[in-house]
Amino acid sequence: MKQRKDGDAEAEAVPVVIGAMVLDIQATSSIPPHPRTTCPGQVHYVQGGVARNIAECMGKLGADPFLISVLGFDMAGTLLMEHWKSAKLTTEGIRRHRDIKTPTVCHILDVTGEVAAGVASVEAVEKFLTPEWFQQFKHVIRSAPILMVDANLSPPALEASCRLAAESNIPVWFEPVSIAKSKRIAPIVKYITFASPNEDELIAMANALSSGNLFPPIEKNKCSTDTLFQMLKPAIWLLLQKGIKVLVLTIGSDGVILCTKGEPNSWRIGLGKSQRHGFGQQLFETMTSSSHPNWCSDSKVLERSPNFLAVHFPALSASVVRLTGAGDCLVGGMLASLSAGLDVMQSVAIGIAAAKASVEVDSNVPSQFNLETITGDARIVYSAAKVMQHQSKL
Numbered sequence: 001m002k003q004r005k006d007g008d009a010e011a012e013a014v015p016v017v018i019g020a021m022v023l024d025i026q027a028t029s030s031i032p033p034h035p036r037t038t039c040p041g042q043v044h045y046v047q048g049g050v051a052r053n054i055a056e057c058m059g060k061l062g063a064d065p066f067l068i069s070v071l072g073f074d075m076a077g078t079l080l081m082e083h084w085k086s087a088k089l090t091t092e093g094i095r096r097h098r099d100i101k102t103p104t105v106c107h108i109l110d111v112t113g114e115v116a117a118g119v120a121s122v123e124a125v126e127k128f129l130t131p132e133w134f135q136q137f138k139h140v141i142r143s144a145p146i147l148m149v150d151a152n153l154s155p156p157a158l159e160a161s162c163r164l165a166a167e168s169n170i171p172v173w174f175e176p177v178s179i180a181k182s183k184r185i186a187p188i189v190k191y192i193t194f195a196s197p198n199e200d201e202l203i204a205m206a207n208a209l210s211s212g213n214l215f216p217p218i219e220k221n222k223c224s225t226d227t228l229f230q231m232l233k234p235a236i237w238l239l240l241q242k243g244i245k246v247l248v249l250t251i252g253s254d255g256v257i258l259c260t261k262g263e264p265n266s267w268r269i270g271l272g273k274s275q276r277h278g279f280g281q282q283l284f285e286t287m288t289s290s291s292h293p294n295w296c297s298d299s300k301v302l303e304r305s306p307n308f309l310a311v312h313f314p315a316l317s318a319s320v321v322r323l324t325g326a327g328d329c330l331v332g333g334m335l336a337s338l339s340a341g342l343d344v345m346q347s348v349a350i351g352i353a354a355a356k357a358s359v360e361v362d363s364n365v366p367s368q369f370n371l372e373t374i375t376g377d378a379r380i381v382y383s384a385a386k387v388m389q390h391q392s393k394l
Contacts, residue, residue, distance in 0.1 A: 013143045015058065015339045018068040018134070018161050019051025019150030019175070020103050020125045021084075021094070023076035024364065026324065028109040033116065046324075047083045048105060048364050050150040050177050053325055056365045057332025057354060059089045061374075062280025063339045066140050068093035070128040072100035093140075095133055100124045103152075113323045113359075125152045131160035142168040145269045145339050148331070149174060151181035158184055162191035171269070175331060176201040183208035189242045196248040196331050199232060206235035209242050225254050225312055232257075236310070246344055248334065248351075250327055255315040255381075258348050261307055268343040279371065280340040286375045287337075287346050313348050313381055316356040325364030330355040332365075333374075346378070353377035 029041040047056070055065040067084075071077035071094055080102065084091060103122035110116045134141070134157070141147055147165040149158055149172065165172050171193035176182030182201040185192065186208040197205055199218050206215045215235045218228070228251065239247055240261050247259040260267070333354030337347035353374045357366045 013145055014064045014066050014140070015146050015148070015335055016066045016068065016137075016141050016144040017051050017055040017058070017148045017335075018129070018153065018157075019054075019148075019177075020049035020122055020152040021047075021052040021067075021069040021071055021080050022049030022103040022105050022120075022122060023080060024048030024324070025104065025106040026109055026322070027107065028113070028322075029111060029116075032111065033108065044362065045079070046363055047080055048324070049103060050152065050175055050328055051148070052080070052084075053328035053364045054148060054150075054175070054332040054335065055089065056084075056087060057329045057358075058336040058339070059087055060279070060365065060369050061333060061336035061350075061354065062278050062283055063336040064089075065335075066090060066093055066137070066144070068095075068129070068134065068137060070095045070097075070100055070103075070124050072096065072102040072124065073098055074102050076104055077102035093137055095128055097128065100128055107324060109322070109324070113320055115324065122152055126154040126157070129153055129157050131156055134161055134164065138164050141165055142170065144170055146170065146335060147172050148335060151175065151177040151184045153184075155184055155187060158188050162188045166191050173331070173335065176205065179204045185209070189239075189244065192244050194246045194248065195239065195244050196250060196327070198250045198252070198327070199228070202232060202235050202239070202247075202249060206238045209238060225251065225257070228254075229257060229310060229312075233310075237308075240308075248331075248348065250330065253315055256313045256330070256348055256352060258309075258311045258313060258344070260309050260344075262309070268341060269338050279369070280336065282371050283337065283350070283375070284340045284342060286371065287342055287350070287378070311345075313352055316352060316377055316381060318356045318359050320359045321362050322364075323359050325358040326355040329358035329365060349378035349381040350374060352381045 024046040026044045026046055027041060029039050031039055033039050051069060055067040058065045071080055101124055103124055105118060105120045107118040108116045141164045147170050149161055162172050172191050173194040174185055174192045176197045179200050182197060182204045185205050203215045203217060207213045218231055236247060236259050249257040330351040333351035334347040337350040356377055357369060
């Protein structure tokens, strides 16, 4: 990627990702863990962080993301920077300083690969990813096809980055990160086009945007996707009423519920902002080839009304090794697809295919993606997609 200077009105249009780069310490127990004692298992050091994972996934799917983040000069920072350089992605937006303690997270994983507990030390993101740091990249942000921010950013940093995007009508994707940090959407919701919460983050966001805790936690008892959707529908509707155009609700092994107030297959990044080269060009051509069916046709999946649509995309069967990168690769796959010019419906299918690839390896992001596998898996997802809910009295 070419170097940019402040004031460069000719800045290349590339997607921008802002948030955390983290060294993940992942400890997987080989037996059910017991409190107050150790147990046998495996410990791995993995390149992580929501924004970093998403950006790496995008890069390997043919997008050319511009990551804005922070790293120290400590061991963790050195490992992360070396890996990032090996992926041949730009380091221009990564702030480094001797006073920065590289963000680190320790995850305790159960025998199924799910996170049982964890401790995060990511204070450097809030302290050093400042509005002042963003200013030198304002032309990169203003020319981007899309901006993704993760909720590790401080409220002032979220506000500043979203405002820069809004000045040029750049769509913004909000990734909630955690239940506690998802509440940071409240002051910036007017800027948000996309949001990608899980069930618990959705409830927290809805409560943060309402006048009180109107939405109770969801019981974790296993229920059908239809029942779960009915339970979550009031919170979903509130977020859409507040201005979010596309809600990508992740529901674990059951896949994704895509919710909009209009037609999701009509939403795509403008042609002038689309980024198509290399893998991304191949992805676009394969997905839009005349040899493929019209995956957005009425006869396939959709039952719609003028003011509300909710579509269920099931997850793909996978040989699970680790689950920690699945959500980030879902988002990375969608952002790469949108940046290549695909619509939201196609992008969800690609995102689910990327998530499947991520859970089958022991890193957060696969070392590479296979075009035929990704598009083949996406087609399976799309063919199985079904409408969960159409016009409702909400």
